[in-house]
Amino acid sequence: MAQKHGVLIVNLGTPSEATPAAIKHYLGEFLRDRQVVDLPPLLWLPILYGIVIPKRLKYITEHYQAIWLNNQSPLLFYCEQLWHKMQVRYPDLPCELAMTYGEPSLLSALERLKNCDTIHVISLYPQYSTTTTLAASKKINQLVSNWPQPPIFNYLYDYADNPHYIDALVYHIDQHLCLNQPDILLLSYHGIPMSYVKKRPDEYVTRCELTTHLIKQKITRYYPQLEVMMTFQSRFGKGKWTEPNTSDVLFELAKKERSVTVICPGFAVDCIETLHEIDIENRELFINAGGKSFNYIPALNDNPLQCELLAALINESLPKQPN
Structure with missing residues (x-):
């Protein structure tokens, strides 16, 4: 009997609404995960619910409200667009979308795929990290641990150096640079605590450096005078995080009156x-500090380049058909 294959597309997650209640619920689920914050629960949970969420909830809600798109978060909107396009492209292949935290839930997606013999999990994290990729796989394994006959799971490690990914990003960057070439192309990745890099260990920084190297290698063929820099954003708390910090670098570049274009290669969707x-x-920080010009290149989102990349990742995961 032929094996039945399915595909599960996974991203981090998002609040269901841009309201304090929905955002509080999402942050609680996200920040309780020991892969994300590895402090002992007895220590961390009172801090999380007594200090962190109450202190940050108001302005995080305002931030979500400022970017809300088509009555939902941009992350969910673009992931759903990609998912629908893959369903059209692979009409005979069961394909589901899920978030590690929030909706659509991993459990509901897994339930719809439970008749598959093998589920190919495509996590939309180009660079592997224990805080994202591993967190998703651990949660999946936990959710199916009591199933009598769970499917085989084929996890995509990451695609930091996948030629389809690098080519898509380089083409996407070129479409913007050819219209307005800056002094600096800044590649900003989400940061992680340095303690995770050392003690887990986590290869995330190395994977980001590899992506940066491959992008720089290709893009500077077309723009030999372009300076390419790599930074990390979204620092949280007082511990040491991956460096250099995006905001600090932008501030220094602004004081030198440089022009900057920023892209975030670690985010599949905005x-x-x-x-x-x-x-x-960071645009406001840069301009107020005297920066010459600031441009942001959107994520690949549901761009045809991203659709081709996702199709390539699915094709590479599925077993090769005999000639």
């Missing part, structure tokens, strides 16, 4: 970290 943190907060 979200609060790109649309608000980069394109609103």
